[in-house]
Amino acid sequence: MPRAKQTVLEYRTYDLPADFPLFVLSGESWRISPVPSKRLHIHNCLEIGWCHSDSGSMILGDQEVHFAKDDITFIARNVPHTTWSSPDTYSLWSYLYVDMEGLLGSNGMALIPDLSAFYRIQAFSRLILSPEQYPWAMPIVRAILTEFDLKQPGYKSSIRGLVLHLAVCLLRIGSDDAQGTMDKSLSLIGPALEYMRSNYDQALSMDQLAALCHISPTHFRRLFSSQMGASPLRFLHQLRIMKSCQLLRTTDKTIAEIATQAGYSSLCCFNQHFKQFMGCTPSEWKKSNVKNRPSLIAYNGWLHAEEPRPDDL
Numbered sequence: 001m002p003r004a005k006q007t008v009l010e011y012r013t014y015d016l017p018a019d020f021p022l023f024v025l026s027g028e029s030w031r032i033s034p035v036p037s038k039r040l041h042i043h044n045c046l047e048i049g050w051c052h053s054d055s056g057s058m059i060l061g062d063q064e065v066h067f068a069k070d071d072i073t074f075i076a077r078n079v080p081h082t083t084w085s086s087p088d089t090y091s092l093w094s095y096l097y098v099d100m101e102g103l104l105g106s107n108g109m110a111l112i113p114d115l116s117a118f119y120r121i122q123a124f125s126r127l128i129l130s131p132e133q134y135p136w137a138m139p140i141v142r143a144i145l146t147e148f149d150l151k152q153p154g155y156k157s158s159i160r161g162l163v164l165h166l167a168v169c170l171l172r173i174g175s176d177d178a179q180g181t182m183d184k185s186l187s188l189i190g191p192a193l194e195y196m197r198s199n200y201d202q203a204l205s206m207d208q209l210a211a212l213c214h215i216s217p218t219h220f221r222r223l224f225s226s227q228m229g230a231s232p233l234r235f236l237h238q239l240r241i242m243k244s245c246q247l248l249r250t251t252d253k254t255i256a257e258i259a260t261q262a263g264y265s266s267l268c269c270f271n272q273h274f275k276q277f278m279g280c281t282p283s284e285w286k287k288s289n290v291k292n293r294p295s296l297i298a299y300n301g302w303l304h305a306e307e308p309r310p311d312d313l
Contacts, residue, residue: 010041011242014097020156021045021099024148031090032056032083040080044197045097046122049073049083050141054091058083060126061227067091067128072137074127074170078193080228081126094145100163108164114171121170123190134173140166189213189224192232200239201263206232240264241277248286255282 014023040059055068060081067073067083075081085091100122101109112118129137144162147155192209209232210220224232244262247253253261259270259282274282 010039011044011238012041013044013242013246016045016097016099016102018102021102022148022159023097024095024145025097026094026145026149028092030093030095032085032093034085034087034089036084037082040082042080043075043077043097045077045099046125047073047075047077048096048098048141049075050094050138050145052092052094054085054089056083056085056089056091058128060128063126065128068130070131070138072127072129072134072141074121074125074129076121076123076125078123078190079126094141096141096144098163100167103160103163104167105160108160111164112167112171117171118167121167123194125170127170127173134169136169140169188215189220189227192220192224196232196236196239200236200243201261203263204236237273238277241274244270244274244282245278245285248282255286258282 016023034056036057049072051067051069051071051073053069055066057064057066058073058081060075061079083093100118104112109115131138140162144159144166147158147162191212195209195212196204206217206221210217213220215223221232224235228235230238240262244258247258247261248255251258255270256267259267262270264270264273271281274280274285278285
């Protein structure tokens with residue numbers, strides 16, 4: 001079922017360790033609410049999920065799909081999505097956030113048979129793999145989680161081998177199968193998304209972004225808005241405000257310095273956009289108790305199972 005146009009798209013970023021870019025969220029607290037969120041979100045890396053119990057639904061890009069116990073999900077960094085459980089249930093999950101290329105390194109990447117398809121998996125895949133149709137998926141993910149949890153000698157080498165195995169199995173599925181595993185529209189705007197993430201602090205024009213995708217500015221603007229639930233300009237401001245929140249939380253830089261580093265030419269413009277997204281000024285936000293601000297969690301990673309907010313009810 002096509003989703004209604006979203007008014008909010010959250011960008012959640014995870015600081016993956018440079019030497020071993022894998023982050024795990026698991027345990028009994030990771031139960032998903034049966035109340036659907038009105039906000040979709042995207043990540044800065046590939047999300048791999050394992051549903052341990054119950055069932056529910058997900059919005060993946062422009063599709064609503066269903067999941068069940070022992071399904072494995074692969075959601076790329078460019079795919080807007082959200083998850084909710086079936087009525088009166090709280091499905092239990094484990095999540096891995098991973099940069100597969102960084103984890104495998106040059107030696108592992110040399111063993112990948114199709115690099116272009118591999119890059120599409122990281123950037124555009126949206127898969128739900130059932131144990132009946134893909135019996136290899138859950139055992140591999142379970143083995144990665146076990147290695148990460150136990151951390152026995154050589155566990156990093158073992159995980160790298162398992163991730164390579166997983167990547168090859170994903171390549172066998174193909175990026176354009178009957179389940180619609182890759183959204184062609186998202187693939188088309190992918191170069192612009194990647195460029196915006198790396199150059200959010202620069203002055204970016206619609207013509208420049210459209211040229212990266214080899215389409216007209218009008219087509220690019222329409223396609224971007226329909227797929228991301230936000231215009232290219234709004235998405236760019238979301239990236240900038242997300243970065244400014246990180247800097248406000250983790251550095252002693254002045255607000256003027258942070259505004260410049262986030263890509264704003266004037267403090268007035270920065271304050272205006274910050275209040276639009278965060279509901280208060282940068283100075284008010286910095287002084288507030290960050291633990292009581294759900295927007296901080298939304299922009300800086302999902303560190304606790306999300307409960308429905310008042311506007312979701």
